[in-house]
Amino acid sequence: MKLLPKLSLFVFILVASTALIAIFVSINTIRSINYDLNIQLIEKDLNNVHHFITDKYSALKKHDLHHVKNYYQKAIADTQAILSTTELINKGYLVILSESGQEIVNSSLDDGKSDKDLMDSKYLVSIQQSMTETAFSQADIKNSIKISELSHINRVVFYKKIPEWDLGLFIVLENDELYSRLNDYINNITIKFIIVLLMALLAGFLFSRYLVTRIRVALKQIHHVQNDEMNARIKNIQANDEISELNSGLNQMTEIIADKIRKQTQSEKEITKSKIALQEQHALLSAFISAMPELAFIFDETGEYIEIFGSNLKLLCAKKEDLLGKKLTSFMPELIAKQIMKTIDTTLKTHQPQVLDYNMEINGTNTYFQGHTAVLDFEHKTSPDLGLVILIAHDITEQVLAQKQAYKLSLYDILTELPNRRFLMERLDQEIARAKRHEQSGALLFIDLDNFKIINDNFGHLIGDLLLIEVAKRLTQQLRKEDIAFRLGGDEFVILLSNLDNNILTASIKAQTIAQKILEIIQETYILKDIKHHISCSIGVVLFPENECDSQDLIKYADIAMYKAKDEGKNSVKVYTSHMQALLEKHLQLQNDLRIAIKQSDLTIHLQPQYDHNGLIVSAEALVRWEHPDKGFIPPGEFIAIAEESGLIHALGRSVIILVLETLQKLLKQKVSSSFKRIAINVSPWQIGQKDFVTEMEALLEKYQIPASYLDIEITEQTLIGNFSVFAKKMEQMQNMGFYFSIDDFGTGYSSLSYLKSLPVNMLKIDRSFIEELTKNKNNDAIVDTIIVMARHLGLEVLAEGVETKVQLDFLKQHDCHFYQGYYFSKPLLIDDFINVLSNQAAANQ
Structure with missing residues (x-):
């Protein structure tokens, strides 16, 4: 009920x-x-x-x-x-x-x-x-x-x-x-009481019905709340009794519950949204952790494996299921386990991330790892020394090997695999200290290949690199076990000779002997891509520790001695002496002055006439001259060598060509002589070896409006060494444009005479060294006669350089030499003087 x-x-x-x-x-x-x-x-x-x-x-x-x-x-x-x-x-x-x-x-x-x-x-x-x-x-x-x-x-x-x-x-x-x-x-009273009783019962019934009805309203409101009908409210609350207060309280309670339900619903939506986001993040994190190449370990304070993550499980020292629940000391080498445990302990005590590097053998391979640790902090920890630590292990094997390789590369030359300058500096300091400690002398040999740039420019860097590799092999084959060969860069090499002798003189002799052997092996023929090449080198030698200097000074002194060897004709050995320093400083100053002279157009040309057998000027050779503002006249042999060594030869050669073209403009404009045909220009191997040399010459001819036939391009036999095919192609291309070609200093080079029948050459110029010995040496006379006869059979013209006497001239005429040049006829002339000589010649022949 x-x-x-x-x-x-x-x-x-x-x-x-x-x-x-x-x-x-x-x-x-x-x-x-x-x-x-x-x-x-x-x-x-x-x-x-x-x-x-x-x-x-x-x-x-x-x-x-x-x-x-x-x-x-x-x-x-x-x-x-x-x-x-x-x-x-x-x-x-x-x-x-x-x-x-x-x-x-x-x-x-x-x-x-x-x-x-x-x-x-x-x-x-x-x-x-x-x-x-x-x-x-x-x-x-x-x-x-x-x-x-x-x-x-x-x-x-x-x-x-x-x-x-x-x-x-x-x-x-x-x-x-x-x-x-x-x-x-009593009966009367009883009847009245019964009536009152009935009325009281009726009143009680009606009152109870009234109470029940009002209470049912409250119950109905409670049912609405139970059925989530939060918009329902008890209306028309007018009385001021307990039931009315109850109904008002129910309305307030319903409003409070409805508000809480709304907030709870909103919270549940947010929680649901957060759960979804969390699930997505968890899925993403799980996928990331599973896919990441690193390994992630969770350890407790005792080093027990709690969990292992990562996709690269092959880097584990054992199977994952075998590791979980076990201590790392059971699987890792003792030293590494101690290192990791120390890091875990430090992480827990300091609550700061730690980094450790370690390596161990995994699947037979030495694997390098870098570990990063952090504390997994939970509120239920009972002690700061207790807890969990996550260790993320990065496989840095490739990085370490790359660093080692980089370190090796920092100490070794990539091309030749010889130690480099950095290695030399470290080792040289050690050797100087050891030599002082043991009273033993050592030596430093500075080697620079002669004319290497010609090969590199004309045959390309591939041939040049192959040549450098072969030179490196030859150097290492000639060394003792205690000696080391280094490549400083380009075509420069250094050899460190240790423990030569405790006597400085004996040590010097041994060093020079080794240097001479190196000269010999470097000059041997190189066959690169089925082509024969020749090269020489200049070597500077410095002894230590008698020269109280450091490694930088030793290298500088050896370099000075090497430049001295180059100045004296290359392909030689020079031992450093103190006066060489002054020579080097002079050399460097002259190099800087030459750069300024070229930039300011301070160079000039002189023209030395070239005559035919009738004594007429038919051509001239352009000779560059440099009048230094302080030092006066600088010989061409001195500053041209500097230009070649410093790379100024390209700018110098272009300046000379421009001067010659300007001179030709004057000559052609004045029409001084109908017999004059051309001006000869000596072109260096570096210059003609440029890829755009032909294009540049064509552009200059166009600019100055000079026919190509007025230019005689002189090349030396040395230029053709190892570069025949490249130069032959360029010469043929330029000859088709009208250029005239001559081989200068013929007879002094190493090229085969068979080149002559293949090259587009117009003239052979006999070197002055042969002309000087005419009528003095039968062998020399025979050589000159042979050159003239050979040129005649090949259809080439011949010019004799350095003719200074009538005897020399008569010999040349008797052997049908076509043209002559030398002081017997004329010294090199200024341009205006040369024009006057031509004008006088033209007037005399009218």
């Missing part, structure tokens, strides 16, 4: 019970009150009767009982009159008995009854018997009234003793008579 019906039933039972109790209490109370009231009235009546009789018949003696009876009628009448006023007792009997129980008076109290209606004798006997036994025996002399209920005769007896007469006054009433009015009153 629900609470509300129970409440209604409870109210109903409560009201009914209350009413019944009230009726019962009221009836008993009324009964008691009415009973007491009747008793009091009867007592009053008895007293009245007693006083009336006493007062009225006080003169009578007690033995004058017959007088009492005589006055009976009058006493009864008076008594009835008195009793009738009470309206309470009018249904009983008045009896007077003597002390012995003798009936004296027996009369009805109802004035409507006669004497015949006296009390039944059976009742009188019972009263007499009872009174004799109880009333009279128990009555005191006080004028109190006694009551005795004779239940067996259904009578109630009221009696009072009259002591002065020894009589007893009795009023006998029937029970029904005594309580008749009371019962009527």
Whole structure:
């Protein structure tokens, strides 16, 4: 049964019970009150009767009982009159008995009854018997009234003793008579109480219904909340009682719950969104961790493997399942395990990330790792020294090997695999210190290849590199075990000779002997890509530690000695002396001055005439001249060598060509001689080896409007060494443009005479060294004659250089040499002087 019906039933039972109790209490109370009231009235009546009789018949003696009876009628009448006023007792009997129980008076109290209606004798006997036994025996002399209920005769007896007469006054009433009015009153009261009860029950029922209805409204609101109907509210709350407060509280509670549900829903949405994002991040992180090439380990403070992540599990020292739950000391080498444990301990104590590098053998390969640690901090840690540490191990094997390779590359030359300058500097300092400590002399050989740039420019860097590799091999093959060959860069090499001797002179001899052997092996033929090449070198030697200097100074001194060897004709060995420093400084200063002279166009050209067998000037050779503002005239052999070494030869050669073209403009404009054909220009191997040399020459001819046939390009046999095919192609291309080609200093080079039939050459110029020895040396004469005959058979013209005597000229004419040049005819002339000579020649021949 629900609470509300129970409440209604409870109210109903409560009201009914209350009413019944009230009726019962009221009836008993009324009964008691009415009973007491009747008793009091009867007592009053008895007293009245007693006083009336006493007062009225006080003169009578007690033995004058017959007088009492005589006055009976009058006493009864008076008594009835008195009793009738009470309206309470009018249904009983008045009896007077003597002390012995003798009936004296027996009369009805109802004035409507006669004497015949006296009390039944059976009742009188019972009263007499009872009174004799109880009333009279128990009555005191006080004028109190006694009551005795004779239940067996259904009578109630009221009696009072009259002591002065020894009589007893009795009023006998029937029970029904005594309580008749009371019962009527009780019945009346009962009916009224029943009506009140019914009204109370109805009121209780209606009140309970009212309460139930209002409570059901609250219950309905609670059901709405239970069913998540948060928009429902209790309306029309107007009363100001507890239920209204309850309903208002329910509305407030519903609003609070609705607000919390809204917030909870929003929170759940956010949580759901966060969960989704977290799941996505977790999936991404899991994929990342699984795919990352690194290994991630989680260790506890004891070094136990808690978890292992990463895709490159092949780098583990054992299987993952074998490692988990075990300590790293069980699997790793002792030293590495101690190193990692120390790092874990430091990480936990400092809460700072740590880095460690270690390497160990994995699958037979030495693998390098770099580990980064961090603390996995949790709130439930009981001690700062306890906890978990994550270690991310990067496989840096490739990086380490690359660093080692880089270090090697930093110490070794990539091309030749010889130690480089950095290695030399480190080793040289050690060797100087060791030589001082053991009093042993050593030496440094600085080697520079002669004319290497010609090969590099004309055959390309591939051939040049192959040549350098071969030179490196030859150098290392000639060294002792304790000696080291280095490549400084380009075509420069250094050889460090250790422990030569404790005697400085002996050490110097040994160093020069080794240097001479190197000269010999470097000059041997190189076959590169099926082509023969030749090269020489210049070597500077410096001894240590007698020269109190460091490694930088030693290299500088050896370099100075090497340049001295080049200045003296190359392909030689020079030992450093102190005066070489001044020569080097002079050399460097001159190099800088030459750069300025070329830039400021301070160079000039002189023209040395070239004659035919008729003595006419048919051409001239352009000779560059440099008048230094402080040092005066600088010989061409000196500054041209500097230009070649410093790379200024290209700028120098271009300047000379421009000067020649400007000179030709003047000559052609003045038309000084119809016999004049061309000006010869000596072109260096570096210059003609340039890729754009042909294009550049063509552009210059176009700029100055000079026909190519007015230029005679002189090349040396040395230029053709190893560069034949390259130069032959360029020469053929330029000859087709109209250029004239001559081989200068013919007979002094190493080229095969077979080149002559393949090259687009127009003239051979016999070197002055052969002309100087004419008529003095038969072999020399034979060589000159052979050159002239060979040129005739090849269809080439021949010019003799350095003709200075008539004897030389006569020999040349006898052997049909075509052209002559030398001081016998003319020294090199200024341009204006050369023009004047041509003008005079033209005037003389008119």
